Amino acid sequence: ATAPPPTASALAQRLEALLDAAASMSRADVTAVMAFCLDNAPAARAHASQVISRLLDRPSGSLEGRDVAILYCLSDILYNASHAHKTPGAAVYRSAFQDALPSITRRLHQATTSERSLGNRLRRSRLPSAAEASVRQLFQVWRDWEVF
Numbered sequence: 001a002t003a004p005p006p007t008a009s010a011l012a013q014r015l016e017a018l019l020d021a022a023a024s025m026s027r028a029d030v031t032a033v034m035a036f037c038l039d040n041a042p043a044a045r046a047h048a049s050q051v052i053s054r055l056l057d058r059p060s061g062s063l064e065g066r067d068v069a070i071l072y073c074l075s076d077i078l079y080n081a082s083h084a085h086k087t088p089g090a091a092v093y094r095s096a097f098q099d100a101l102p103s104i105t106r107r108l109h110q111a112t113t114s115e116r117s118l119g120n121r122l123r124r125s126r127l128p129s130a131a132e133a134s135v136r137q138l139f140q141v142w143r144d145w146e147v148f
Helices: 008-022 027-039 041-056 065-081 091-123 130-145
Strands: none
Touching: 008 027, 008 041, 008 065, 027 041, 027 065, 041 065, 041 091, 065 091, 065 130, 091 130
């Protein structure tokens, strides 16, 4: 007898654990999130919401490595979903991420504004943080791909 398919709750818990691990920003952990999402593409809307929530529900304050890691996961899912033509549901990731992008960019802008204010008070510097530079670089990659 085969095991029953995992419940939506079990899949959501697994994705949460993978997203937590991806905060390390290791390529393997980011890839694991992408592979999980594409392997479970029929639940793309729910999984995309989980990824998006990590960015929208982030704590107030400066950008952190975990924010960049989630963006890397989102980007990896987006890129690979666009090449997964035979994977039912994969295209849903693009539309879900596209719909959330204005809110995501506003939230990230708030974080960079907060970071600059704090940074200027502490060191009177206008240099972007490493996290902000990574976000800008990723957005440039998206422009180059003409993904949105």
